[in-house]
Amino acid sequence: MKKVILFAAVAVMALSSCSTISHTASTETVDTELMNRSTAELKVSDTKITYTFTPNDSYRRAGLKSMKAAAVMKALEANGNGDVLVAPQFEVKKTRGLFLTKVKYITVTGHVGKYVNIHQTTKAEAEVASTLEFGMVPTCVK
Numbered sequence: 001m002k003k004v005i006l007f008a009a010v011a012v013m014a015l016s017s018c019s020t021i022s023h024t025a026s027t028e029t030v031d032t033e034l035m036n037r038s039t040a041e042l043k044v045s046d047t048k049i050t051y052t053f054t055p056n057d058s059y060r061r062a063g064l065k066s067m068k069a070a071a072v073m074k075a076l077e078a079n080g081n082g083d084v085l086v087a088p089q090f091e092v093k094k095t096r097g098l099f100l101t102k103v104k105y106i107t108v109t110g111h112v113g114k115y116v117n118i119h120q121t122t123k124a125e126a127e128v129a130s131t132l133e134f135g136m137v138p139t140c141v142k
Helices: 002-016 057-062 064-078 123-133
Strands: 038-053 084-096 101-120
Touching: 038 064, 038 084, 057 064, 064 084, 064 101
Parallel strands: none
Antiparallel strands: 038 101, 084 101
């Protein structure tokens, strides 16, 4: 009986000596102003490329969206290291199992685009961009 009472006394003392710590989160203001704007021209190839990408298990675990992005990346690497694939079209071949579907391959087609003539935005280009950004397209008057 003494052991039970001694154990209860030690437990009550241990629980009463605990302290709680509370932390509060603070928010910081972040400067989101765009300081430097660059402008570039996009040179698009006339020929359409086709590339077939066979994903391994690590790509499959990442999901279909990531597999499509990887297919575009590999297609650009295989065809001259372009910067962007313009108007990509995907053909996804899947096999169905009992419990899951597995992507066998992804075929991507599109035009390779490369950025050229990268320069600092001029005042006239900035005005055109701000006009297009706010949806105020200038109209022609005859």
